[in-house]
Amino acid sequence: MKAVGFKTSLPISDPNSFIEFETEKPSPVGHELLIKIKAIAVNPVDFKIRQNAAKDTILEQPKIIGWDATGVVKAVGENVTLFKVGDEVYYAGDITKPGCNAEFQVVDERIVGKKPKSLSDQAAAAIPLTALTAWEILFDRIRISAEKDKGKTLLIIGGAGGVGSIAIQLAKKITNLKVIATASRPETIEWCKQMGADVVVNHKNLLEEVRNAGFQFVDFIVDFVDTNSYWDVMAELIKPQGHIASITGSATPVALNKLKTKSASFSWEFMYTRSTFQTEDMIEQHQILNKVADLLDEGILVNTLTQTFQGLSAESLKQAHQQLESGTTIGKLAIKY
Known part of the structure; x- marks a missing residue:
C-alpha cells in the first residue's frame, strides 16, 4: 500500500x-x-x-x-x-x-x-480528535452536568481552533453554559460567534478583557493554547471551588499552590490515555x-x-x-x- x-x-x-x-x-x-x-x-x-x-x-x-x-x-x-x-x-x-x-x-x-x-x-x-478531546475535557475531566451546572460560566482559551470550535458547541448545545471564548482577529471572533460563544474576548489582555465583560470569576476554564502562558491569569479568574483543565502540557511546572486558597481543581486531558493504557x-x-x-x-x-x-x-x-x-x-x- x-x-x-x-x-x-x-x-x-x-x-x-x-x-x-x-x-x-x-x-x-x-x-x-x-x-x-x-x-x-x-x-x-x-x-x-x-x-x-x-x-x-x-x-x-x-x-x-x-x-x-x-x-x-x-x-x-x-x-x-x-x-x-x-x-x-x-x-x-x-x-x-x-x-x-x-x-x-x-x-x-x-x-x-x-x-x-x-x-x-x-x-x-x-x-474525531477534536470532538473526543472536547467531550472528555468537559464531561470526563471537569464532569460538567447539564442539570447541576446550567447557566454557569465557561472560559475557553483558544476558541477558534479545532478543539475550541467543538467545545463551544458542546458547552452551548449540551449543557447550556454561558460560554466566553478567546479570539483576537475579526475572522476568528466571527467564527467563535458562529460556533455559539456568548462573549468573545481578546486573549492578549485576558484578565482585563474578562473583567470588562462583566465576569469577576468564571466557574470553569479550559485551555487549548498554552498552560504556562495563561496559568497566572487562569488562577486569578477561576471561581472559588471552580475547575481548570488543559490539553497543552507545560514546559515548566505549574504552580498548583495558586489554586489552594480557592480550593480549585486542575485536570489534564490527553485524548490518547484510554488507547495508550x-x-x-x-x-x-x-x-x-x-x-x-x-x-x-x-x-x-x-x-x-x-x-x-x-x-x-x-x-x-x-x-x-x-x-x-x-x-x-x-x-x-x-x-x-
Missing part, C-alpha cells in the same frame, strides 16, 4: 520533510478493523510529532503519523463485534501505533465510531463518537472543516502542515484521498 511518512525530523520547507513509499498492508487481529481510508484531517499533534519524533536520527523505516480519518471497513479481527465489513467509520486512532497517512490502517474497534451520514468524508474526518473504559470513545455522529446528523452540532487539500501525497501533507504551523488556522484542515 502507499503511505507518506518521514525518516528524520526536518522543517516542513525541506523537500524530504515527508516522503512517499510503499509498505505492506496490515492485517487485523483481535479487536482490530482494517480500514480503507477515504479522507484524513491534520492536527497540531501531527506537526509536533513530525518535528520531534526523529530529531538527530534517521529511522530505518519511515514513521507514519496522522490521527483523524474516515473510511470503510475491509476486514475484521476475530474478536470484533461492533462493526462488519462495509461499514463506514470515523476515528482518531492510537498515538502509539502507525497513523492514517496511508491507504489502509488497522484500528481497535473500541475507539472507532459510525461515520456521520450527513457529512462528506473530509468533513467527517475533521471531527488500554483502560477498562476504552470503549467509551466508541460511544462518544457515536453520540457525536448523531448530534451532527440531527443538526445540533455543525462540522468545523474550513479547508480541504487533495490526494494522499507528500505535497498535500506538506501544504496542510505548513498551514497549521502558521498558527492562523480556523477550524480544521482535511485531505480527501
